Amino acid sequence: MTRLIFLGRLRDAAGHGERVVTLPAHVETVADLRSWLAAGDGDLGAALHERGIHVVVDQVICNRETENVRDASEIAFMPPLSGG
Amino acid sequence: MTRLIFLGRLRDAAGHGERVVTLPAHVETVADLRSWLAAGDGDLGAALHERGIHVVVDQVICNRETENVRDASEIAFMPPLSGG
């Protein structure tokens, strides 16, 4: 079970702030996860592939699209930061 | 009658913070005033002639030793400012 979190305007694109999913076996990396989400929802997929979207795996910013996500319990998608 | 004010460490040199005097006829300028005060008290005179001592005539900083003091009601001697 993996908790997916959509922050800021990605929440609008997803239609919800978070959901808990069971990742299918072929989703191994951050890149796979983006593609799988895009296949289920084209608008969300487009938003997740925009420039400046950061992925946070178990609260650590992920810098490589090849990072493995199979053991992650929480994955967040962050649009560019607004600041406070 | 003229009020003379000695500020900061000049108060220590004068032995008092202010005094009211009648300027003798020959004291016409700031330079005359310094000399007259030095004639009356050598230590105070030396302190008043140090570098960085400003003279304030009727609350306006005086930049010329030739400024006339006969009409002044208040003349202050300021050592270098400490700041707050």
Place this chain on the structure above:
Amino acid sequence: MIQVSITAEAISPDAETARFAALRGAACGAAVTFVGFCRGVSQQGDVMRLELEHYPGFTEREIGRITQAVAERHGVADILVMHRFGAISPGEAIVLVAALSAHRAAAFAAVEELMDYLKTDAPFWKREIGPSGARWIEPTAEDRRRREEHSK
């Protein structure tokens, strides 16, 4: 002491500043405080409220990490950061940053650097709600410029 609080509660800047300043020792000569308020007007017109979203856990840890780094860089032992999330009305405080230091230069530098960070790179997502709807906000060019300048 470094104190970081990310809170949905209203901030009372003066009470918090007083509480924080009471911690100071005999060597403290300077307290610098910044309070950022929700403005009732923006470049887009009237503002009814701001909505600030954070990422629980992540936001606290990131701000704590940067605050610690700023404290060390400037040799300032005591820094307070309080930041609201959720709905904020015009006139309310969004952020409070305070620093206590022996001398003023370090305290000013620490507070300014933290504010430059908080206004541009802190993990918040901000929506401005006005009469004609809601709009996501990103840092201004001026914010970015100041941040670059201070990180030189």
Place this chain on the structure above:
Amino acid sequence: MIQVSITAEAISPDAETARFAALRGAACGAAVTFVGFCRGVSQQGDVMRLELEHYPGFTEREIGRITQAVAERHGVADILVMHRFGAISPGEAIVLVAALSAHRAAAFAAVEELMDYLKTDAPFWKREIGPSGARWIEPTAEDRRRREEHSK
């Protein structure tokens, strides 16, 4: 509003800051406050008290004139300056400067510039009283350097 007060009374920074900040309008996004405290230690050792002398009338007018100029230069309408004179004990506030502004850069610049002025060129004469007697203080080299830098 420019408010300048040179006073022998103790300053309550939080109460004064609260009173002043209450004046702010809907366009105010930033409040910067500086408080300078009498330190219990100096380069010369323990400090029992400071004695600050001012020149009544002249000091108020000079500080008011500089405050007005800083407010105009940075486009900051609301500045508060409170400065003690007389005997001041360690831990007590000597000076409070606060600025309210639409944006933070102007408020920081105004408060820093005023503090640089107040610490070096304001008409005060200061004596530090320690266990071994009294000593007149003049601005430090660091104070002069900061002042030069900001007046560039």
